[in-house]
Structures are given as C-alpha cells and as structure tokens.
Amino acid sequence: MKNSYDVVVVGAGPAGTTAARFAAEQGISVLVLEKDRDVGYPVRCGEAVSKDGIEPFIAPDSKWIASTINSFIFIAPDETEVKIKFNRTGYILERRIFDYELGKLAAKAGAEILTKAYVYDLLWENGKVAGVKFEHNGEPKEVRAKIVIGADGVESRIGRFAGIKTHTKISDMECCVQFTVSNINVDPNACYFYFGSEYSPGGYLWIFPKGSDTANIGLGIGGDRAKHRSPISYMNHFLNKKFPDVPKLTMISGGVPCSITLSEIVKDNVMLVGDAARQVNPLSGGGITSGMIGGSIAGELAGRAIKENNFKLLNEYPKIWHQRVGKRHEIYYKIKNAIYNFSDETLNSIAHSAIKIPENERTLLSIFKIALFDKPSLLFEFAKIFFY
Amino acid sequence: MLLIEIKPDKCDFCGVCVGVCPEDAIELKEANISIIEKRCTNCAKCVWCCPIEVLVFRKDKLQQLKAKSS
Numbered sequence: 001m002k003n004s005y006d007v008v009v010v011g012a013g014p015a016g017t018t019a020a021r022f023a024a025e026q027g028i029s030v031l032v033l034e035k036d037r038d039v040g041y042p043v044r045c046g047e048a049v050s051k052d053g054i055e056p057f058i059a060p061d062s063k064w065i066a067s068t069i070n071s072f073i074f075i076a077p078d079e080t081e082v083k084i085k086f087n088r089t090g091y092i093l094e095r096r097i098f099d100y101e102l103g104k105l106a107a108k109a110g111a112e113i114l115t116k117a118y119v120y121d122l123l124w125e126n127g128k129v130a131g132v133k134f135e136h137n138g139e140p141k142e143v144r145a146k147i148v149i150g151a152d153g154v155e156s157r158i159g160r161f162a163g164i165k166t167h168t169k170i171s172d173m174e175c176c177v178q179f180t181v182s183n184i185n186v187d188p189n190a191c192y193f194y195f196g197s198e199y200s201p202g203g204y205l206w207i208f209p210k211g212s213d214t215a216n217i218g219l220g221i222g223g224d225r226a227k228h229r230s231p232i233s234y235m236n237h238f239l240n241k242k243f244p245d246v247p248k249l250t251m252i253s254g255g256v257p258c259s260i261t262l263s264e265i266v267k268d269n270v271m272l273v274g275d276a277a278r279q280v281n282p283l284s285g286g287g288i289t290s291g292m293i294g295g296s297i298a299g300e301l302a303g304r305a306i307k308e309n310n311f312k313l314l315n316e317y318p319k320i321w322h323q324r325v326g327k328r329h330e331i332y333y334k335i336k337n338a339i340y341n342f343s344d345e346t347l348n349s350i351a352h353s354a355i356k357i358p359e360n361e362r363t364l365l366s367i368f369k370i371a372l373f374d375k376p377s378l379l380f381e382f383a384k385i386f387f388y
Numbered sequence: 389m390l391l392i393e394i395k396p397d398k399c400d401f402c403g404v405c406v407g408v409c410p411e412d413a414i415e416l417k418e419a420n421i422s423i424i425e426k427r428c429t430n431c432a433k434c435v436w437c438c439p440i441e442v443l444v445f446r447k448d449k450l451q452q453l454k455a456k457s458s
Contacts, residue, residue, distance in 0.1 A: 155403025227436035253439040255404030
C-alpha cells in the first residue's frame with residue numbers, strides 16, 4: 001500500500017467497488033477501504049435484482065444466482081393472492097459471492113483493496129479534504145487522496161465529515177429484519193410480497209426464494225411505525241403464524257433509506273455513491289443497481305478529473321445522476337408515500353379487482369390503474385409530477 | 389446525561405441508528421458500537437428505528453432525573 005492515491009473509496013459494497021473500477025479504468029491509482037474483514041459479508045440485503053439492471057456491470061454467472069424470477073405474487077391483508085407475470089427476468093443473488101466478484105473486477109482494473117480498515121475522519125489541509133484517517137487492525141493510519149468517494153452505506157459518515165447533511169428522516173428509513181430459512185415450500189421462481197398492517201405497516205414483507213427449499217423472508221417498516229412496534233416483533237409474528245419452527249440459517253437487520261437522493265452528493269473533492277448518497281429506489285427499496293449506476297458515474301468522472309486535471313468535472317455528477325435515475329426516484333418516492341399509506345380495506349379492494357383481470361393480461365400497470373381508481377388522490381400526485 | 393442504552397450482545401451492527409442520528413453521535417465499527425455522549429441529545433430516533441430492539445430509552449433514568457430536579 002502506498003501513502004497517497006488519486007482516489008480513495010470508502011466502502012466495498014457494489015457502489016464502492018463499481019466506483020473504484022470505473023475510476024481505475026481511467027488509468028489512475030485507486031484504493032478501496034472496507035471496515036469489515038470481508039468484501040461482501042455480512043450481507044444486508046433481500047438480494048433481488050433485475051437482469052437488465054446488473055448486466056451492464058457484470059455478466060450473469062450461475063455461481064451468484066440463487067434463483068431466477070419470472071413472476072410476482074402480491075398478497076393482500078385478507079390473503080387474496082394476485083400473481084403477475086414479470087415480463088423481464090429477475091435474479092435472487094448470493095450477495096456474498098456477487099460482491100466478491102465485483103471486488104475482483106475492481107482489482108482487475110487496477111484498484112487496491114484493504115479490509116478491516118475503518119475510516120473515522122477525513123484528512124484536512126488548508127480547508128480542503130486531502131485524504132482519510134483510518135484504523136487498520138487497531139492502528140491509526142492516514143492515506144492521502146485527491147478525491148474521496150464515500151460508499152459507506154446507510155450508516156455513512158463521510159458525507160457528514162465533509163459537511164453534507166446526510167441523516168435520513170425516520171419515516172423514510174425502512175427498518176428491516178430478514179431471516180434466511182430452510183425447509184420451506186415456495187415457488188422457486190416467484191417473489192412474494194405481503195402488504196398490510198398485520199405484517200408490515202408502511203412497508204412490505206417479502207419472500208425471495210433461493211432455490212427450491214430456501215428463501216429470504218424479510219420485512220421493512222417505516223421508522224415512524226417501528227417506533228410503536230419493532231420489526232423483529234412483526235417478523236416473529238409472521239413466522240410463528242406461517243412457518244413455525246422453520247430452521248433459520250441467517251438473521252440480519254438493516255436499514256434502507258427510501259428517500260429521494262441527497263440534495264448534495266458532491267462537495268469539492270468528496271463524492272457520495274450508493275446508499276450513502278441515498279440512491280436507493282425509494283419504492284422497491286432496491287439499491288444494488290442504482291448504487292452501481294451512481295458508482296459508475298462518480299468513478300468515471302473522478303478518473304477523468306484526475307487525468308485531465310479538471311476537478312470541475314466532478315460537478316457534472318449530480319446532473320448526470322439526476323438525468324439517468326434521480327428524477328425517476330422522485331416520482332417513485334411520491335408513489336411510495338401513497339401506496340405505503342393505503343388502508344387494509346383499500347389494499348383488499350385493489351386485490352379483489354386485480355384477480356378479475358385474466359392472469360395473462362395482468363401487469364403491474366393494469367393493477368396500478370385499479371389503485372388509481374381506488375385512490376383518486378394518487379392521480380393528483382401524478383398530475384403534479386407530469387405538469388410540473 | 390445519556391438516557392439511551394445499547395445492548396451490544398444483541399446488536400447486529402447494521403447501522404440503521406447511525407443513518408437516522410441527526411447529531412452523528414453513534415460510532416459503528418465492524419462489530420463495535422458506542423454512543424458519543426457529548427453529542428447525543430437523547431432524541432431517541434435510534435431507539436425507534438432499531439429493527440431488533442438493541443437500543444433502549446431509559447425512562448427510569450429520566451424519571452430519576454425529574455424527581456431530583458423537582
């Protein structure tokens with residue numbers, strides 16, 4: 001390890017290693033610092049992605065695909081099941097292998113990676129960020145950098161160190177818990193979503209299959225709801241009712257910031273990507289693809305800024321991000337706020353209308369139209385979006 | 389006085405609490421978590437958002453404090 005790099009990336013999740021790869025591909029020196037001892041572990045994720053979303057970044061490989069998804073099953077509070085064929089392909093990942101492979105791609109592009117390296121502050125020089133301070137194996141260390149990219153997740157502090165307000169308001173924080181369970185009988189090619197106040201008020205409960213007898217069962221609840229009853233309590237209730245005594249291979253907790261992107265994702269020579277920049281799709285809570293898009297934009301711009309010695313290029317980042325993804329997330333955010341506040345009665349009535357549509361004609365859009373009919377106020381939200 | 393307590397043995401080190409803390413008052417390393425007392429305002433957002441009930445708000449301490457001041 002050298003004591004100075006062109007770019008230091010903090011965090012080795014998909015957004016961080018993608019940023020590192022795209023920066024290193026510009027022929028500059030890049031170091032990735034990861035606080036945990038492994039790249040890709042512990043996993044904090046439901047692990048669902050769309051094939052189209054990840055393909056631009058990595059070629060699909062059976063070693064990190066646990067299941068291939070071709071349908072969704074929505075379950076209303078009164079247990080009405082609505083199955084919808086997914087017209088694209090989805091994957092349930094093995095994140096611990098997937099993240100590792102992304103790390104290897106960054107390494108192949110020339111990035112160095114160091115684990116067990118906890119960044120606890122920025123290094124300042126003449127009022128400018130000049131690197132990071134970190135702890136490695138209990139020893140305080142410093143490394144210099146011309147650009148720092150914060151890919152340090154929901155718990156990001158890099159932005160705060162740089163003076164960016166990053167904390168998420170509690171109603172936007174989906175507080176999640178997930179078990180990976182075995183010996184269960186679910187459709188290995190379908191993702192299940194439960195909506196309603198019994199299992200996941202202000203969010204949803206998911207069952208994502210990993211092969212034929214194993215699945216991730218998790219739920220997310222908005223922090224304003226979790227305040228009254230904890231996610232683990234809802235989860236235990238669901239498991240006791242639906243899958244009592246099922247073997248639990250893993251238990252994880254986590255938070256998904258389901259907000260719009262931070263208003264500031266670049267400040268001087270500090271950039272934020274992925275969950276740290278709040279680049280999660282606020283409606284689905286998925287952050288892998290959007291984090292990789294954010295990482296790729298930031299990494300490439302950082303690389304070019306160094307190569308061309310033009311740091312003004314970094315200011316292009318929010319514009320490009322907003323055009324490609326951010327703007328869409330603002331619409332999703334409004335839809336989320338409407339849907340997650342639907343009453344159980346509304347959800348049931350949407351499901352009852354939806355099952356009347358023949359299965360081969362059922363699409364997310366057709367169901368969404370029913371939702372609009374049930375909740376005309378949603379239409380106002382759309383009108384606002386389209387006429388702004 | 390710090391009214392929020394962490395039960396480290398229960399913690400999964402997931403970082404939700406850090407993400408919602410308005411004061412940047414929580415330090416989370418690989419498997420090590422602590423509250424920075426001088427920054428914490430006891431707002432309890434971390435307690436509300438913890439998915440697995442690791443953080444607790446010590447109402448008893450608050451009552452003691454109130455009893456003392458009255």
